[in-house]
Amino acid sequence: MFESLGSRFEGILRRVRGKGRLSEQDVEEFLKELRVAMLDADVHLSAVRFFRDRVRERAVGAEVSGALNPGQQVVKIVLEELTVLLGGDTYHLFFAPKPPTVLLLAGLQGSGKTTTAAKLARLLKAQGRNPLLVGADLQRPAALEQLRTLGGQIDVPVFSEPSDPVEVVRASLAEARRLGRDVVICDTAGRLAIDDDLMTEVAEVSAVLEPDHTFLVVDAMTGQDAVNVARAFHARLELDAVVLTKLDGDARGGAALSIRQVVGRPIAFVATGEGLNEFEVFHPGRLASRILGMGDVETLIEKAEETFEQEKAEAAAARLLEGTFTLGDFLDQLKALRKMGPISNLMGMVPGMTQQMKGLDTGVDERRIDRIEGIINSMTPSERADPEMIDGSRRSRIAAGSGTQPGEINQLVRQFREMRKMMKQMGRGPGRKSGKGRNQRKGGKRPGGRTTDRGPVLVDKKKGLSLPGLDDLPSGLGVPKGGLSLD
Amino acid sequence: MGLRSRLGRARDAWVDRIASVRSAEMVDAQLWQDLEDALLLADVGVVTSEELVAEVRQQVGRQGVEGEGVLAILKEVLVSRLSGVDRSLTLGGSPSVWLFVGVNGVGKTTTIGKLGIREAAAGRSLVFAAGDTFRAAAVEQLATWADRAKVPIVSGAEGADPSSVVYDAVEHAAARGAELVLADTAGRVHTRSNLMDELAKVRRVAEKGAGTVTETLLVIDATTGQNGLVQARQFAEVAEVTGVVLTKLDGSAKGGIVLAVQEDLGIPVKLVGVGEGMDDLVDFDPGDFIDALFDTEVAATPKNVESRG
Structure with missing residues (x-):
């Protein structure tokens, strides 16, 4: 994931690196290439601009260092800024002192919330937790059947009832206590960020659940709109982190970088395939070093x-x-x-x-x-x-x-x-x-x-x-x- | 701060650019930058955006116009680029098979459900083929739509070979004299070559009996970014894609990637999903699409574009 963005960067940087002299025009040319690489990777325009301005500012104002030639110095600046863009600490999934720990998943239709709920449950179960899956998607036909089937595959109970989402989550907390489940993972219906009624509904669900962690589930193939979506959900739900799905494609995942940059929320987990085990904790630092550690860079x-x-x-x-x-x-x-x-x-x-x-x-x-x-x-x-x-x-x-x-x-x-x-x-x-x-x-x-x-x-x-x-x-x-x- | 203004701010980047272009009193570098930004923010992509701006610049050079005039010229350029393409859905087999393909979560099953209702209402006899045998409860989801549309559905067990399900559906349709099979397939990421091979096989097997695949429709989610072009290319390669269904266009996403899909691959958008209601699937109209692409009013009040059933 993100490797293609990384390798594209590397290619651009390689050309500039050997240069003993960099004219202002060289720098502009090179910034232009970076911009295109980032836009092609679906990084949001404002994040691209921010990145470019930072690099330009530092490149122009950079003091001449004895150790590095100007080309190398610009490369260093880009890599440092890229690390900042990718960077941050690994998201810490803490558990509430008084169980159950509550996880709420929200997002657009088709982003992969239901599958993510099951994958999270599987991961936590493997860590010795006793999760309860809660189906609050009463909208999409057979969404609940999907969750039940997945719950069956990983042997995790699924709770729902044919009332309304707010009632379902209220009852689910009692159910978790009754069954002695220490983690509640709540799946919600996909909704458009501009749909006021449904956004109000998910805010009510959140108010009842008082989740310890609220995750926005985002498709890695999302374009410029990802930032709007994240902002709109964040305005209603106070997001904690992002789960990035469908990273097994060749999507460059720029959307996630933009969310981090614009909304300030990190990527907590990534889904790298369809199998329920194809799901992992995301380590920004490791990824940064992987991208930055390529080749003779x-x-x-x-x-x-x-x-x-x-x-x-x-x-x-x-x-x-x-x-x-x-x-x-x-x-x-x-x-x-x-x-x-x-x-x-x-x-x-x-x-x-x-x-x-x-x-x-x-x-x-x-x-x-x-x-x-x-x-x-x-x-x-x-x-x-x-x-x-x-x-x-x-x-x-x-x-x-x-x-x-x-x-x-x-x-x-x-x-x-x-x-x-x-x-x-x-x-x-x-x-x-x-x-x-x-x-x-x-x-x-x-x-x-x-x-x-x-x-x-x-x-x-x-x-x-x-x-x-x-x-x-x-x-x-x-x-x-x-x-x-x-x- | 009220919700409306918070949401308003969320769309500022794009709305700002359009508003800025619209209110420009003279044509200057800033205007061209804003215009290009607006296109980029609509997921049109770097190459296509630059091309479009260059073309508009050239045309504007000969006329003395203001911001609003520049937008009008851009719309004309876009409409002329998009028009002159056959967007009709082809029949002609006995039965005809319309195959729906795409990555996960774009809305294939929902599209089939809505289209089924539309075609059934138009008096066509059809059969659903529940070819998504992978995703849990995908069959149940399509069965719910089959109920609503009063359309028979042919399905296999979970994990069954999707080719055989589609084959059975075609045989079923042929035996009953139905004209059309709408065939669902499991969502697949286009980089998984084994799954793409499976799709090629589904397409082949669908024509093994009486059926003819007259449409292979690639379903693309309007929020899709630059990866949409890669998706389209890969699916076109294995499944001879004849058209695009652009879904979820009722959100804040603009779906600009379909411009590049048509320009680069010659695959036209045929249908558009604009809401969750049963009748929220409409024929693609370039004029409407382009209007929506630049209409900040519609974007600010989503209810305007919805015709929720």
Whole structure:
């Protein structure tokens, strides 16, 4: 899926990549080709325009980087923007603390709601849940028979009654409790987004069901109208995510990208065939890397990313020494480093953690790092910037979001506070009174170090990790001379 | 914000472009951009949209017109491109077989149901062939329509060979002297070659006995994007498609892809589905279609286009 869009992009990018010089005309020509590729893939016109403007803006304003020629730089920009377009985290299908967890499926006629309901039921059953299928499509002839047949195939009960959809779903909740089913999956009739009566009806169904997850089922072959449909359904139902069906064709699925861009809702699942097992959780990140990882584009991205990370690292290092380093910066570093190698190097960077980790026999516990990443990922940007604002209720939310204990969050915040304090002291350095700022150290020649004209380098792939300027710190701070390291 | 205005906003992109073209006092680059955008937003596709704009530009060059005049010229261009094609549904076999094909969920079964009612009302004797033996309850769905239309239906077991069901229906029709068999098939994605081969076989077997396939109608959903052209090409290759049925045109989708289907493949639209009611299947009329393509009023008040039964 989406591969054809990806390969089309790759073809266009390949031509531009080798160019040592890019005139404005070259850039326009290339943007035009991207536009056609996206429109052919049914990406909505407004999303295409947004993408193109972003790329143009960045391409024109791009600073000349030493590592990349102009062609490569434009490629890097396109790939980054494409990742944003595709990107985001995998949709998390959480379960209600008090069962049943309720799933509502809505969409146009023929988008595949009934089949999707059965596929979801099958998937959840395989995960040990006890779903109940609810047939609230009383409109299409034999829709209920279809659902019953499919329910029979996967051995999941189907509930319905010949009243009206609102009554059916009201009764279905009681039925789920009576039968001890912990998930309710509700199929609804297909309806046009502009049909007021039917849209009101599905809103009533939703009001009664109070679904935990509302999915819009969208045919991957949908054209420009997908955005209108999604907006109209979203206005009435508060959609959570999209299920993209019929991806086994050669549809390029641009509609789904547009929905993500315009309505801000992710793709949660994709149906890749007619069989009830041909249904999977959608991982945007994996897809992005698959598209972006094609052929020798990969090495280019690596190179591009190296530069990118380095710039970020430099900014982070500056903030670190100023004491304005945030948990967000920490997370960036954590991710950058995990990509590059042993995490123990990172631990060396974090004074507060060095002691902690030294107590462990078997090096670094990767699972613990996973938990730390999880905790920071569950924080809002402002919490990352100022962890002191995390109070009891924020703490429980973060714990629930990351699947950790509130105590662990306390611990992380405490360690981070200590680390930041310590780094701030280092930043001031020994020469504070004599008026020697860190600027004088930065970029200077360090004993045994290399000369860098790029400022402090936090991430150096060859050397592992080093903090320039820290080598000559007084040992009185409890930091081992020669850097902060486990090994 | 009221619902009406929220829905209104949802269609802004397209409505805006048309309104902008309409109100333009002079012909400038912005107008051409808006016109092209409007076509793209109607799923006409990049190539066809650019061609159309170029053609209109050329014609406008010789006349001094404003925005409304440009739209009028575009409509003329479109109507002339679409006209001069035979859109009638052919009979002539004994019985004739009209085969309905398409991807999943486009509305094949519903189209057969509606067409059955229409043809029966016109006094034709016909038989339904429930050739979708794959989708759960597809047979029941068609049987409901057979009841409504008072048309006999021939069906097989779920998972039966669709060719044999169609063959049986043709024999049944021949034995009773019925003139027409409307044959349903399972929806299939056109990239699955085994299913496409199966379709070719259905078509062959339908002519093995007394029947002649006089129409193979590709059903396309109006919301379909650029993939519609690929679908049409693939189905045409295996099943000798003679016409298109454009369904669900009563929504906000414009169905612009059928322009490319006719231009590129020479396959005309023959029928249009404009609602869920039994009589909401009508003959395709290029003028009406083009009017709807540019009529923002109709789009804003859907009830106007419906003739719900």
